[in-house]
Amino acid sequence: MPALTIVVAVLFYAAAATLAGGVAYHIWLYARTPQPLKIPTTPAPTTRAGVMLRMLKEVTLFESLFKANKWSWLFGWVFHVALLLVLLRHLRYFTDPVWGWVVLIQPFGIYAGFAMLAGLAGLWARRFLVDRVRYISSPSDHLMLALLIAIAASGLVMKYVAPTDIVALKVFFLGLMIFSWQPLPADPVLLIHLALVAALMIVFPMSKLLHAPGVFFSPTRNQADDPREHRHVAGWAAQIDNTSSGVRR
């Protein structure tokens, strides 16, 4: 077994464990932390079904961002949708036989690679061109965009400039998933692509990428507007006992 294969295999096990463990930990943390008071931004839905619809619009259409800034919305939404398509397209490297709908979306996944780059470029341009956004950007914000752009670019290079042995790569990943290690093609571009993806997976749960699970737990968006109808009791507010009050002064 080549040393390279071992290194990449171990790297991906570590990255997958970090990603899954880290995200699971934060989901547990957000779910466990109480929200003592009702703080939905109103007007808000008054029912759970309404809240689900609000959340659905937020995570699929980026409704609030659309209200806020059309350029950020355009670049951000295009990037996220493209990333989703690209990820789904990549399922073909992890499934055998490849599912029918994954086959169907393959061409879209290719275009999405370019759309993803364009969205990221737009987002990065804002960090330089808009003085307000430049002010709030820290090195990690730039690095995150650089990382994502490098991942997309190296992927497209493999598609159009320096193809790798995709059959061997699929054998490697299918093997990886059942702990049967197969040799990995030693292409430089492929190795760069894989290393960056592993880096992204590791960074995910310790960075602002936590916005992905975080948005679902945001009380300003996921609470129903029903404080008069239902007494909300959680956290420190649950310690309150008013039953003996009323004898005043």
Next chain:
Amino acid sequence: MAEFETPALREYPVIPLLQVGSMAHSKPFVAKAVYQEPLGFPGELVPDWENVAVKKLGALVSQSRALQVFLDSCVKCGACTDKCHYFLGTSDPKNMPVARQDLLRSVYRRYYTFAGKHFPRLVGARDMTKNVLDEWYSYFHQCSQCRRCAVFCPYGIDTAEISMAAREIMDTVGVGQKYCNEIIAKVHKIGNNLGLPGPALRNTLEGLEEDVKDATGVDVKFPLDVKGAEILVVVPSADFFAEPHIDGLIGYAKVLHAAGISWTLSSHASEAANFSLFIGNGDNLQKVALRVREAALDLGVKRIVVGECGHAWRVAYSFWNTLIGPFDFLDPAYPVPQHICEVTYDLMQRGAITFDKSANDDKIVTFHDSCNVARASRMGEKPGGQFSIPRAIIKACVNRFHDMPSDTIQESTFCCGGGGGLLTDDLVELRIKGALPRMQALQQVVDEYGVNYLAAICAICKSQFTKVLPYYQHPMDMIGSVHGLVSNAIVLKADA
């Protein structure tokens, strides 16, 4: 007090270029021990305060899903950067909501995240130092907790929650704000923000009865501590003495009189405002609110109604059931609490009260949505009732009404510039500059429709505009209560 210029109104609103540090000098007076201690806070900066502050931050985050999610989730997208009225009015980049949050987030990251512990410079993490504390004191007292940024944030990150947490931490280490803490101490001791004791209150109300009798010939009562009344009305104490607030109180009294509903004020719960919200302290929030439960039980009322006050309505609508509920001792046929606008609107719908609009024919009216009502509460049964109900009341009382531009009202409303515990003369520069976006929108309807009356349903807004309007070349009495309009227009039957 530093000299400053009132910002110029433009033909169109503009997003300013950054002027770093332009408001770094702004800070309110620090509370002395005598105002800190009644609230349970130390009187001066405590020893080892850095560690105390960091521990308190950790404790607050572990007790608030909002903080936990908000501190982790910001991606620095910039959506909020042009949404804060204080930024738009001052150009100081630290008044951009995300930058304000980062003042606290940087410390959270340093002590509570892997990246911040090991790569502080990379992620902008900072140690808790005196400089940081000073910066907090300055800029977390340049946030009116109006939640406008939260509306536009793709993750719903609410800077109000973060600024409340920062103030709570500062109080915990002994650096509180005089204005808020002095007022909260007064409520604990006397029952209202003004420190108006029971006998003085009774005197004021009797005076009002005479005034209304002189003006209308009708015996409209302002009852105090009447046991067995149907409704306990809790109003911001400004309604008892300040113009234009008092016209609102007269309006509530006339509505309830005309509808024949028995009601009472309480000398024990003579304050709807609850400034504990602004300092983010749950104990004080509950303790102040509890006076209302006690008064309601003591007086044996069946309903509780809240007067025109923005943050008070947020606390009442969103938090009372949690803090001082359950309200199983009240009439289940009515929501608890009710806003006075809901009461007036219902009576109006049922024909129990009628209006003569011509009484307000000298006025061309616009309506200022107060932030806490607009973005943190509701009126009526449907979402958005907090916008439609006050407007329906106004339109029933006046012939000429025009809304300000749509991106400055309803959920996008701009704060008056004085909310969140900043309504103090030691912050007057901030207040004038922070009013810019609202004044810009107002100017537009003044120019277009000749608007000469700005109606509001918040005591802080009313006081703030009284102060601010002259700086922008408008008369200070242009601001008025919605129930001041009601008071003018309502048809009262002469006593039999």
